[in-house]
Amino acid sequence: MSLPPLPDMILDPLVRGALMEDLGTYGDLTTRTVIPAGTRYRAQLRAREAGVVSGMQIARMAFHLVDPALALTLHKPDGSAIIPGDVLMEIEGEAASILTAERVALNFTGRLSGIATITAGFVxxxxxxxxxxxxxxxxxxxxxxxxxxxxxxxxxxxxxxxxxxxxxxxxxxxxxxxxxxxxxxxxxxxxxxxxxxxxxxxxxxxxxxxxxxxxxxxxxxxxxxxxxxxxxxxxxxxxxxxxxxxxxxxxxxxxxxxxxxxxxxxxxxxxxxxxxxxxxxx
Missing domain, CATH: 3.20.20.70 (Aldolase class I)
Incomplete structure (x- = not known):
């Protein structure tokens, strides 16, 4: 179902809090240690099973709160039906930024897409x-x-x-x-x-x-x-x-x-x- 997005200012504390929980007191220690500064990559958020997607607005916020310079291309907006292999979003920019935001983005999108999917089944x-x-x-x-x-x-x-x-x-x-x-x-x-x-x-x-x-x-x-x-x-x-x-x-x-x-x-x-x-x- 296509719906207007929620205001970012409402979701900001939720997403920011999840990032702070994940970053702890010193940030992403693994990425800081092994990824050279300036390393750039393109990543794709993909579906590995069929369902209905939800949480893409939050994923976007997670990546941009970590690094506003990341370039995001949305392919499957919230409410879209998806099948295995579908690209939901592409993210391009500093590899360190993408890796730092990855888990929070996936935690939200996986959880919320699961809810959207079971709901679609009931409907x-x-x-x-x-x-x-x-x-x-x-x-x-x-x-x-x-x-x-x-x-x-x-x-x-x-x-x-x-x-x-x-x-x-x-x-x-x-x-x-x-x-x-x-x-x-x-x-x-x-x-x-x-x-x-x-x-x-x-x-x-x-x-x-x-x-x-x-x-x-x-x-x-x-x-x-x-x-x-x-x-x-x-x-x-x-x-x-x-x-x-x-x-x-x-x-x-x-x-x-x-x-x-x-x-x-x-x-x-x-x-x-x-x-x-x-x-x-x-």
Missing amino acids: AETKGTKARITCTRKTTPGLRLVEKQAVLHGGGFNHRFSLSDAILVKDNHIAAAGGIRPVLQAIKGQASHMVRVEIEVDTLEQLAEVLDEGGADVVLLDNMDSGALREAVAMTAGRLVLEASGNMKLERIAEVAATGVDYISAGALTHSARTLDLGLDF
């Missing part, structure tokens, strides 16, 4: 339905912004970014607050009209209670089988947005999408994505 299973694949907050601490961007590159959608984005009432909130009706009544009495409200239910009886009380915009149908999901869609009749969640594995997505739910959320998009195999070749 493909929803073809012919209205269901949208969305991620969760089960992200790597400190990397949520870029991991959620990778989900978009894979054709998915984003759930809330933080606890302050929306009201999402989970089962523990309901238990602590004394039930669904007290929760919804509190929301109707206190929440801003600008804030969206989602509430989790485990049973169709709870869904009926939500429909009767009102006050929610979205209902999260947690760990329901496909039959229950179809019944929930019929009960709601379009009055609320329905999100299916819980144990959403790839092999189940087509069946869940066919029930008529609006969204399918899967923590696996971020917490279980395998790093895509990319490499930097001189």
Whole structure:
């Protein structure tokens, strides 16, 4: 999926911090020792397996933070489908600079491309339905912004970014607050009209209670089988947005999408994505 890039100033602290972590207290000791000053090379960032690329904006920033004079040519922008052997980016300039930035660039692009790739696989299973694949907050601490961007590159959608984005009432909130009706009544009495409200239910009886009380915009149908999901869609009749969640594995997505739910959320998009195999070749 082609998307406008994020502002560099937002990503700068993240990329700079990763470079500082890698450079330690004395810089790239190996490169300083064995690469003669002035040595120039051209390197290619290549795909070693098929997938969807994400993180190229970050790779560019990593190389340019190390050496603004490096010449970069982008061949596969974020969101592009790739196959083994594809050249994603060419980097030309001081060999020492390329080598110093290499690992940070690859760490980000491999991780984020893995997320984009698994997301694309989930999205493909929803073809012919209205269901949208969305991620969760089960992200790597400190990397949520870029991991959620990778989900978009894979054709998915984003759930809330933080606890302050929306009201999402989970089962523990309901238990602590004394039930669904007290929760919804509190929301109707206190929440801003600008804030969206989602509430989790485990049973169709709870869904009926939500429909009767009102006050929610979205209902999260947690760990329901496909039959229950179809019944929930019929009960709601379009009055609320329905999100299916819980144990959403790839092999189940087509069946869940066919029930008529609006969204399918899967923590696996971020917490279980395998790093895509990319490499930097001189």
